[in-house]
Amino acid sequence: MKTIDCRGQACPVPVIATKKALEESGTGIRVLVDDGAPRENVVRFVKNRGYLVNETAEADGWSLLVTGSTTAEEAAQSNVTASASGDRVLLVTSDRLGDGPEELGYLLMKNFIFTLLETPQQPDRILFLNSGVLLATEGAETVEALKQLEERGVELLACGVCLDYFKKKDQLAVGQVTNMFSTAEHLLAAALVIKL
Amino acid sequence: MGQQVVREGQYLAVFNSTHRVLKAEGLLKSSGLAIMLIPAPRAVQADCGLAIRFDEEQHDTVMQLLSEQNLLPAFLCQLRNDTYITIREYQHENH
Structure with a gap:
C-alpha cells in the first residue's frame, strides 16, 4: 500500500x-x-x-x-x-452572478461561494475565467471562503491570460494559475459542468 | 470541522431587506470597519438571508453607527458555544 x-x-x-x-x-x-x-x-x-x-x-x-x-x-x-466517471466542475466566468444590477451580481456571487461551505456536496474543481479570476485575487472578500474550500480539497484554477489582462498576475491570493489547454481538458473530462 | 465562516463570539446583524443591508454594509465599510456581508447561516435564516458579520470588540461602534443612520437590522445574534443566541430584536418598519 x-x-x-x-x-x-x-x-x-x-x-x-x-x-x-x-x-x-x-x-x-x-x-x-x-x-x-x-x-x-x-x-x-x-x-x-x-x-x-x-x-x-x-x-x-x-x-x-x-x-x-x-x-x-x-x-x-x-x-x-461523480468522481468515478469524472469531476464536478464549476465554471466561473464573471465576478458577478447573473445579469442585472452590478451591486446585486457581486452580492449574489459572494453569497454563492460562501454557501458552498455549507452544502453537503462540493465541486471537485472551480475554474475562474475572465473577471471571475478577480474573486481569487488579493483584496477580494471571496478569498476567505475560497481558501476554506481549497483546504477541503476543491482545486481552484485561475486563467493566467485573464490575470495578466487585469494586471493581477502577482496578486492571486488562492488557487493556482492555469492555461487554456488545461481549462479545456478539465471541461471536456468533467462529468458535470456548472457555468456561473 | 476546521474553520467556519462565523467564529465563536462574533456577531451577526441579520437583515430582511437587501437594500437595507447593502446600505448598512456601505456605511460600515466607509467608516473603515472590517465587517463582512455574508449569507445568513441556516440556523438563523431570515427572509432575504443576509447578515453583517463583525467581531465582539466592534459591537458598540457598529450598533451605534447603524442606530444613528436608522439602519438597524431585524435582529442581532452572537455565536456562543456553537449556537446562535439572539441578543436583541429591533422593531421598525423596514428591516
Whole structure:
C-alpha cells in the first residue's frame, strides 16, 4: 500500500496530496499527517468522497488508513459516483452572478461561494475565467471562503491570460494559475459542468 | 470541522431587506470597519438571508453607527458555544 508523508506540511497541501494519491492508486493509501487542521481536513475530504478512514495516533502525528467504501449505498451517497466517471466542475466566468444590477451580481456571487461551505456536496474543481479570476485575487472578500474550500480539497484554477489582462498576475491570493489547454481538458473530462 | 465562516463570539446583524443591508454594509465599510456581508447561516435564516458579520470588540461602534443612520437590522445574534443566541430584536418598519 502506498504511503504519503504529509507531516510538517500546512493546508491545503495534505488534502491535495491525498487526492492525487487516491486518484493514482484507486484502492487504498496511508497518509501521515500532523494533528489539528491537516488531520481534520484530510479526514473530512476522504469521508466526503465515501472512503473509509482508520485513524491511528503515532509518536509524531497521525496515520490515516484510507480504503474504499464498503457498500454500494454508501458510494452512491457520496461524491465517489461523480468522481468515478469524472469531476464536478464549476465554471466561473464573471465576478458577478447573473445579469442585472452590478451591486446585486457581486452580492449574489459572494453569497454563492460562501454557501458552498455549507452544502453537503462540493465541486471537485472551480475554474475562474475572465473577471471571475478577480474573486481569487488579493483584496477580494471571496478569498476567505475560497481558501476554506481549497483546504477541503476543491482545486481552484485561475486563467493566467485573464490575470495578466487585469494586471493581477502577482496578486492571486488562492488557487493556482492555469492555461487554456488545461481549462479545456478539465471541461471536456468533467462529468458535470456548472457555468456561473 | 476546521474553520467556519462565523467564529465563536462574533456577531451577526441579520437583515430582511437587501437594500437595507447593502446600505448598512456601505456605511460600515466607509467608516473603515472590517465587517463582512455574508449569507445568513441556516440556523438563523431570515427572509432575504443576509447578515453583517463583525467581531465582539466592534459591537458598540457598529450598533451605534447603524442606530444613528436608522439602519438597524431585524435582529442581532452572537455565536456562543456553537449556537446562535439572539441578543436583541429591533422593531421598525423596514428591516
